[in-house]
Amino acid sequence: MKRVSGESGRGKKEFLLPDDVMIHIFLRFPVKNLAQFRCVCKSWNRVITSQPFFESLSNQTTSTCVLYHPCFSHLRLGLYSEKLQNFLELPDPPFGDDHKDFGIVGSCNGVLCLYSNGFDRSFIYMWNPTVRKYITLPKPSCNPRYLGFGINPKSGHLDDFKVVTIFANANAEVYSLRTNSWKSIADGFLPSIELTCCHLDHPVFLNGFVHWCAQVSCYLDSKRPWLIVSFDFANEVFQKIMLPDNLSLDDGAKFLNVVNGRLCVFAAADQKFSAYELWVMMEYGIVESWSRICTIEKPEKFWWPLGFTTTGSIFARGHCKHGENTLLVYRPDRKKFKCLGGHLPHLPIQVLTFGESVIAPVPQPVIFGTT
Amino acid sequence: MSSSIASSSSSSSSSSKKEKKISLKTSDGEVFEVEEPVAMQLEIVRSFFADNEDVTEQTVMPLPNVSTAAMHGILEYCRAHEEFRRRMPEAAPEEEVRAFEAGYVDRKSNEELKEMILAANYLNISKLLDFLTGVAAKRIENKSVEYVRAFFGVENDFTPEEEANLRREYEWAFEGVDED
Numbered sequence: 001m002k003r004v005s006g007e008s009g010r011g012k013k014e015f016l017l018p019d020d021v022m023i024h025i026f027l028r029f030p031v032k033n034l035a036q037f038r039c040v041c042k043s044w045n046r047v048i049t050s051q052p053f054f055e056s057l058s059n060q061t062t063s064t065c066v067l068y069h070p071c072f073s074h075l076r077l078g079l080y081s082e083k084l085q086n087f088l089e090l091p092d093p094p095f096g097d098d099h100k101d102f103g104i105v106g107s108c109n110g111v112l113c114l115y116s117n118g119f120d121r122s123f124i125y126m127w128n129p130t131v132r133k134y135i136t137l138p139k140p141s142c143n144p145r146y147l148g149f150g151i152n153p154k155s156g157h158l159d160d161f162k163v164v165t166i167f168a169n170a171n172a173e174v175y176s177l178r179t180n181s182w183k184s185i186a187d188g189f190l191p192s193i194e195l196t197c198c199h200l201d202h203p204v205f206l207n208g209f210v211h212w213c214a215q216v217s218c219y220l221d222s223k224r225p226w227l228i229v230s231f232d233f234a235n236e237v238f239q240k241i242m243l244p245d246n247l248s249l250d251d252g253a254k255f256l257n258v259v260n261g262r263l264c265v266f267a268a269a270d271q272k273f274s275a276y277e278l279w280v281m282m283e284y285g286i287v288e289s290w291s292r293i294c295t296i297e298k299p300e301k302f303w304w305p306l307g308f309t310t311t312g313s314i315f316a317r318g319h320c321k322h323g324e325n326t327l328l329v330y331r332p333d334r335k336k337f338k339c340l341g342g343h344l345p346h347l348p349i350q351v352l353t354f355g356e357s358v359i360a361p362v363p364q365p366v367i368f369g370t371t
Numbered sequence: 372m373s374s375s376i377a378s379s380s381s382s383s384s385s386s387s388k389k390e391k392k393i394s395l396k397t398s399d400g401e402v403f404e405v406e407e408p409v410a411m412q413l414e415i416v417r418s419f420f421a422d423n424e425d426v427t428e429q430t431v432m433p434l435p436n437v438s439t440a441a442m443h444g445i446l447e448y449c450r451a452h453e454e455f456r457r458r459m460p461e462a463a464p465e466e467e468v469r470a471f472e473a474g475y476v477d478r479k480s481n482e483e484l485k486e487m488i489l490a491a492n493y494l495n496i497s498k499l500l501d502f503l504t505g506v507a508a509k510r511i512e513n514k515s516v517e518y519v520r521a522f523f524g525v526e527n528d529f530t531p532e533e534e535a536n537l538r539r540e541y542e543w544a545f546e547g548v549d550e551d
Contacts, residue, residue: 016524017485021492024500028508035544039516039537041525132543360540 019047027056031110031130031356038358048358054109054158058355077112077129079354082309085329085340090129095136104350106149106205109158110357113149121147126161126177126361133360137175140182142167146195148203148210152176154234159359164210164231166195174236180363190238192217193229196254202350204256206263207284208233211241213256213265226254228263242287247279258353259308266305269295273302296330298337303328307351315351393420394431401439402431405446412449414495434494441490444483448475448499476506481522484510513549 078087303318
């Protein structure tokens, strides 16, 4: 059958399929093929790297969760498959030979931001494990105390990645991939606010803002009320998001997360870490919209919420019959914890949502179509 | 003008049940008389008749973006699916449908396939568009960039440096590409 070949059909009519039809076709391919298609012509490159295409792609490739744990000082990243109920391991990061211990700052548009998790936290990387591209950021002026990662949603560029860092002296700097440089934030960090970044509480990126749980300093208010601090990547300023009184004045631990595109807080309901109230901010930025959704309880022993799977189950670490410190999944519909097996070392473990993309963290992208 | 019995039904002989037909005119001027349930699979036709009160059975709907050749292919697909639906209204006989679709698309050259994709898109037949774009995707799976360009009739408008840079950038993506 000679017909099914790539003959260019000289002399015949040529049909150029419109972009919306090509998108139909592109969406059937994994990221690897899309990367090849970028080399076909300028208009394909533009379509594949455009915001609308990216959005359709992320809607259909159910973004998976990344789980991370440094195991014997060796980083392991895995994508959790809800169907198979196990992990697909990601390749080792191709950087950071001298410090194997990483922490993840965040995940955005298929790019992970990692930092050297030790005394010196100033080795920072952006890495797209799908397209195997990374950049080592220049060092900020001081050793970062807190970090946040996200994109500026207002620029229209899917690779307008930024990293914000807060130093121990409350000065702050923001890095932009576009300029590949750090710049100081004039007003610094908010006065009299303390971030509470325990290892279970990574910063949460949503709507162009990165968020941390925080408490008002005891010098200002002896009750040390809880609140959320955000950094606006478009305007490069810090802001406060208040919590309702019964949440902010309760001194139990708080863990920030995102569920169904909404900011949420797990509030420890007792001192034993066996029950949590799940609060969701139904309308972004509206204090009155915080709603208590449910209380999740695990009668016998302590557990900590880590994050959500793509279908709304909750990852947790805690006790089960296999051991003291195992990875669990809680299904809200069944109200049951299920052990995923695997003993966890007493080291940080993080759960983030991640969706593959072709977006490479490159300061000056070769040819990048979005305008 | 509204008191018509049956429009130009001279072509069909099996009009014992006086099946309603809809006339569609392709870009090259040919008029197809299509059984109503088949024609209604074409969303553009369905909405044309649903939205315009003054159209009658004699109205010939022009389809300036669809060639006669593409129309033949489109109708073959839609008629087959209407037939499946009529025989098994509850659930389509999956194996039969698959066998039909495989045979149907085997006979189509790349040019015919693209022409039909264009037509299915214009006529807004989402089922057929899904099917055909899936076939197109299969045909370019694991193919080289050059093959893909030829397949879609796309011209390479990168400068050699730009293309070399992009290819270097995505070197890993070119592992395991088939020979043309």
